[in-house]
Amino acid sequence: MVDSSESGADLVLVAQLCSKLCHDLAGTIGAIANGAELLADEDDADIREQALGLLAQSAEQAARRLKFYRIAFGAGGSLGDRIDLGDYKDAVEGQFGGGRVKLDWSSITGPLAKPSAKLLANLLLVAVSGMPRGGVMRPTASEAGAVGVVVVGDGAALAPEMVATLEGGSFGEGASAVAAHAALLVREAAGKLSVTPGAGQYAIEQG
Numbered sequence: 413m414v415d416s417s418e419s420g421a422d423l424v425l426v427a428q429l430c431s432k433l434c435h436d437l438a439g440t441i442g443a444i445a446n447g448a449e450l451l452a453d454e455d456d457a458d459i460r461e462q463a464l465g466l467l468a469q470s471a472e473q474a475a476r477r478l479k480f481y482r483i484a485f486g487a488g489g490s491l492g493d494r495i496d497l498g499d500y501k502d503a504v505e506g507q508f509g510g511g512r513v514k515l516d517w518s519s520i521t522g523p524l525a526k527p528s529a530k531l532l533a534n535l536l537l538v539a540v541s542g543m544p545r546g547g548v549m550r551p552t553a554s555e556a557g558a559v560g561v562v563v564v565g566d567g568a569a570l571a572p573e574m575v576a577t578l579e580g581g582s583f584g585e586g587a588s589a590v591a592a593h594a595a596l597l598v599r600e601a602a603g604k605l606s607v608t609p610g611a612g613q614y615a616i617e618q619g
Contacts, residue, residue, distance in 0.1 A: 425596075428589030433481055440477065443470040476506025484533035485593070494523040504536060504551075512546025519552040524559075527601065532559040534594040535616050538578065539563050541588070542570040542614065552617075558603070560617035568612050578605045578616065 447467040454460055480503045483495070501517060508515060524532065532551055539549055539561045547565015570578075574591050581595040598605050598618055608615045 425589055425592055440470050440474040479503045480507040483529055494525055495529045496523050500524055500529055513540055513543060514548045516548050516550040519550055525557050528557045528559045531597045534590055535561045537590045543568050558618040562615045564613040570614055575607045578607055
């Protein structure tokens with residue numbers, strides 16, 4: 413028998429994750445549509461060249477985000493059992509790079525098992541929400557496959573409800589869908605997540 417309350421929570425989680433994907437991609441896709449419209453109505457060569465440049469930039473950004481989201485939320489059946497670290501770094505840098513958030517890869521040296529790569533992508537999405545002024549995210553991975561992320565930055569701190577979702581797995585009102593997804597991934601692997609706070613820093617670890 414299916415627990416209707418549990419099923420309802422799963423449906424809410426799916427809806428929230430889909431909403432996040434649509435929200436994050438809407439601006440980029442909209443920019444592509446606007447650029448195409450401008451090209452159709454513009455005869456000036458310089459303006460057309462600028463529009464083509466913006467189209468290429470927006471299309472590349474959309475492709476990078478989709479590559480990252482495929483790892484974070486997709487089934488990933490064609491990715492193989494392990495993901496090359498170089499390919500993984502490219503996907504992550506495409507999502508977070510170029511802004512105030514920097515990535516330190518010194519704690520990961522080899523390929524990642526697909527479940528570990530998936531969980532880590534979700535943890536990075538959670539971690540970046542607690543970096544109001546930017547900083548450094550350092551992904552970690554143990555030989556046993558446990559992953560985590562260490563964050564250092566001015567004012568870095570995770571909201572209490574985010575911590576509660578990560579550590580307790582609850583998905584109530586106001587909870588982060590990504591945090592709940594991460595907790596679910598860990599629970600399916602018979603593990604747990606813990607958050608260690610500090611002054612201007614915190615760590616999210618799989619145990």
